Amino acid sequence: MGHKNGSKEMYQKDNTRGIHHSNGSNISLVNTLMKSLKVSSSSSAVNNPPLHETPVRTTSNDLRSPVRPVNGSGNFDAMAKQQTSAIRSSSSYSPMRYSSPSQSNSIMNSENNNNRHTSSSYHENGSAKKSYNFSNNANGTPKLNTYFKDLDEDWSAVIDDSNMPIPTVANGGISRSNSDTFSVPGTPINHEEQYGLSKKLTNSSIQTSYSVKNTSSNQYSYPQLPQLQHTQSSELKSKLELENEREAQELNSLMQRIAKFDNIVNDKKIVNQQELRTISWNGIPKIHRPKVWKLLIGYLPANIKRQEPHCKRKRQEYKDGIDHIFSDEHNRDIPTWHQIEIDIPRTNPTIPLYQFKTVQNSLQRILYLWAIRHPASGYVQGINDIVTPFFQTFLTEYLPTTQVDKVETIDPATYMTSEQIIDLEADTFWCLTKLLEQITDNYIHGQPGIIKQVKNLSQLVKRIDIDLYNHFQDENVEFMQFAFRWMNCLLMREFKIDAVIRMWDTYLAETSLETTMIQTPMIANSYIRTPTEQPTATFQNLNSPFNASGGLSKTMSSSADENNRASYSSLNEFHVFVCAAFLIKWSDKLLDMDFQEIITFLQNPPTSEWEENDIEMLLSEAFIWQSLYKDATSHWL
Amino acid sequence: MSSRKKNLLKVIVLGDSGVGKTSLMHRYVNDKYSQQYKATIGADFLTKEVVIDDGSQAATMQVWDTAGQERFQSLGVAFYRGADCCVLVYDVTNPKSFDNIKSWRDEFLIHANVSSPETFPFVILGNKIDIEDSKQKISAKQGQEMAKELGNIPLFLTSAKDSINVDVAFEEITRGALQQNQNDADAFKDDFNDAINIQLDDESSSCAC
Numbered sequence: 001m002g003h004k005n006g007s008k009e010m011y012q013k014d015n016t017r018g019i020h021h022s023n024g025s026n027i028s029l030v031n032t033l034m035k036s037l038k039v040s041s042s043s044s045a046v047n048n049p050p051l052h053e054t055p056v057r058t059t060s061n062d063l064r065s066p067v068r069p070v071n072g073s074g075n076f077d078a079m080a081k082q083q084t085s086a087i088r089s090s091s092s093y094s095p096m097r098y099s100s101p102s103q104s105n106s107i108m109n110s111e112n113n114n115n116r117h118t119s120s121s122y123h124e125n126g127s128a129k130k131s132y133n134f135s136n137n138a139n140g141t142p143k144l145n146t147y148f149k150d151l152d153e154d155w156s157a158v159i160d161d162s163n164m165p166i167p168t169v170a171n172g173g174i175s176r177s178n179s180d181t182f183s184v185p186g187t188p189i190n191h192e193e194q195y196g197l198s199k200k201l202t203n204s205s206i207q208t209s210y211s212v213k214n215t216s217s218n219q220y221s222y223p224q225l226p227q228l229q230h231t232q233s234s235e236l237k238s239k240l241e242l243e244n245e246r247e248a249q250e251l252n253s254l255m256q257r258i259a260k261f262d263n264i265v266n267d268k269k270i271v272n273q274q275e276l277r278t279i280s281w282n283g284i285p286k287i288h289r290p291k292v293w294k295l296l297i298g299y300l301p302a303n304i305k306r307q308e309p310h311c312k313r314k315r316q317e318y319k320d321g322i323d324h325i326f327s328d329e330h331n332r333d334i335p336t337w338h339q340i341e342i343d344i345p346r347t348n349p350t351i352p353l354y355q356f357k358t359v360q361n362s363l364q365r366i367l368y369l370w371a372i373r374h375p376a377s378g379y380v381q382g383i384n385d386i387v388t389p390f391f392q393t394f395l396t397e398y399l400p401t402t403q404v405d406k407v408e409t410i411d412p413a414t415y416m417t418s419e420q421i422i423d424l425e426a427d428t429f430w431c432l433t434k435l436l437e438q439i440t441d442n443y444i445h446g447q448p449g450i451i452k453q454v455k456n457l458s459q460l461v462k463r464i465d466i467d468l469y470n471h472f473q474d475e476n477v478e479f480m481q482f483a484f485r486w487m488n489c490l491l492m493r494e495f496k497i498d499a500v501i502r503m504w505d506t507y508l509a510e511t512s513l514e515t516t517m518i519q520t521p522m523i524a525n526s527y528i529r530t531p532t533e534q535p536t537a538t539f540q541n542l543n544s545p546f547n548a549s550g551g552l553s554k555t556m557s558s559s560a561d562e563n564n565r566a567s568y569s570s571l572n573e574f575h576v577f578v579c580a581a582f583l584i585k586w587s588d589k590l591l592d593m594d595f596q597e598i599i600t601f602l603q604n605p606p607t608s609e610w611e612e613n614d615i616e617m618l619l620s621e622a623f624i625w626q627s628l629y630k631d632a633t634s635h636w637l
Numbered sequence: 638m639s640s641r642k643k644n645l646l647k648v649i650v651l652g653d654s655g656v657g658k659t660s661l662m663h664r665y666v667n668d669k670y671s672q673q674y675k676a677t678i679g680a681d682f683l684t685k686e687v688v689i690d691d692g693s694q695a696a697t698m699q700v701w702d703t704a705g706q707e708r709f710q711s712l713g714v715a716f717y718r719g720a721d722c723c724v725l726v727y728d729v730t731n732p733k734s735f736d737n738i739k740s741w742r743d744e745f746l747i748h749a750n751v752s753s754p755e756t757f758p759f760v761i762l763g764n765k766i767d768i769e770d771s772k773q774k775i776s777a778k779q780g781q782e783m784a785k786e787l788g789n790i791p792l793f794l795t796s797a798k799d800s801i802n803v804d805v806a807f808e809e810i811t812r813g814a815l816q817q818n819q820n821d822a823d824a825f826k827d828d829f830n831d832a833i834n835i836q837l838d839d840e841s842s843s844c845a846c
Contacts, residue, residue: 037777345672347675381654447711480715
């Protein structure tokens, strides 16, 4: 039963993400998995009904999970079972380890025969990992066009349609050997004209926000994708031309993406939350981020008309709260105040922004007010970290576009009025409140949420990478010894703030819609909850009809799936999968280490310079693990 | 395993938030001081190779530098278990942190499940003595009285910032840990440090459907 559920979830989630298109089969690590499951992924490549949805996890590594139930849903049980045995039988099996370059090659080669299109990442990065195989027939374009008829809402498809197929490859395609081929039907259309001057502004911000990187930051290179089969020679194309095309295309992607966000956020009476979630999962353009975050977390109402009055009211509410705690009526909670006071200077101590007195005062107020309004939890160290992405992101609303990238170095007092600062604090406060509502159990007495997550992580690793799990056992490594902080600070300590902010695009898109829809009063459920209760059912999909129906409703409609997914997706749950993906990345290294080395490594992982593309890779891997294991996890507990 | 364990000294550092535990550890391990440490979450792990007394023996000291906030105490057991020495830190400018030393000690004894609590080696550090005298609230005398009261625990007044008494204190810590380590080795022929991993139990409780 568990397997069945798991597989269904897989199906469902894929659908909801719109990941699976008939053209969507990608060379992916998942194919490795599929192979190990003895499931031919080629059967998943074609003949699937088009999904009119925003697709696409634009990851830098074709990781858009092509896991798809074969022939509808028939093989679920077998898949799940085989998967387990396959994983166990292969001692070194772990497709997502960094240094297992050769494992998936043969599989990928066989995959190449599926006509496949990889929509270009709007980032230019991670090129070393990329492989594009647009079509194997001499003129791939017609075929591709048919794909796109099925994908008229697919932004990236639209882009690629117009100047298809130009691969996005950084470093001028250095990683690709000259035997690589892609068909290039012509020069790219200049979309700058098409989108007019109004995009000038965004251009600069895009350029910076999606900092175009030519450096291949992937020192841990993923399996080199196999040599692609040629049909047309691309050797004629100079690297320079390719570079230009790529840049142009990338710019297009960004514009398209921004336009898409524009549409969702501005051009409708009611923001389509689901659409917004789907598109946000893959990253939010900087200029949209503050507003989109507020929408995703449920602070801003979806109804455009209600947004302003709502905002105004909430800001006033915050102001009243602040007035109160600084009035005589309020007896200051000295220990809490003191704890926050000593933590503020230790919050992001290397970023100048957090050294400004203005900022420190703001954070002190926000955290203190939150703490006394949520007495069951109170202030817990780590919340001071969690507040900063909101604060920093919302700050950019007040900066001129050209200055947005300097947000970490400019004192807000120099460009904001004190009223604006209070408004910023209010927005930050409410969004922090919304987020913490979803992970209350992490911070109440005994921190049951974290204990549970750590336990889930260990169980997940046991399933995914038994070698690593056993090695930890042999070395007496306890997951609590390194993963506690991962949970308590949502991995924020492991990455620099820019990367964290990108990660949060996805995390906030993963927050439970149900919860965010509920307008909870200021003193939230923290009063009511006791440590033993589980408000946001992590790993326990209580709302899932799948569990109830024992897997009878296999052919649920996509939209029903969508709603269903939203009703029980939870941040904590996804985070565990992210942590698992994060841990398994280092599996090969860790297997050679003893206790001391393991703990030292995991407490100081070499990820402080990770860029957005590294984060996206991680998120994609987590997504895959989630789609494979999600419902199964409820049976471990 | 047991042969390797002989040369492993497990040390745990406890004390209120902000007393300078992390700074002290970094001063000892790396001989560095920074204003830029983030608040410790859970526990940080540091190691240092130490040479014992006459130089005849080398050992590796593994230090768990724990978070000071009370909320984190529930996970103490993951870090306390198997400790050979416990370092209690207070801030000489913060009376509350001084008052809490006893409860930190008790907290440790409850969670660590040590074989003989009476003889288990503790060391107390009164940190931040670099700060001007007028701001120091806890005198050396008060510190010594408390240390005596708690069972003649060695006390050192330290400054991680100015590197005062840190090395001396850690020599004492090393000595205590080594003694404890050998006591335990004598007491148990088996390697008591091989903790039973309770996660093994999870398997059996999983759903059988």
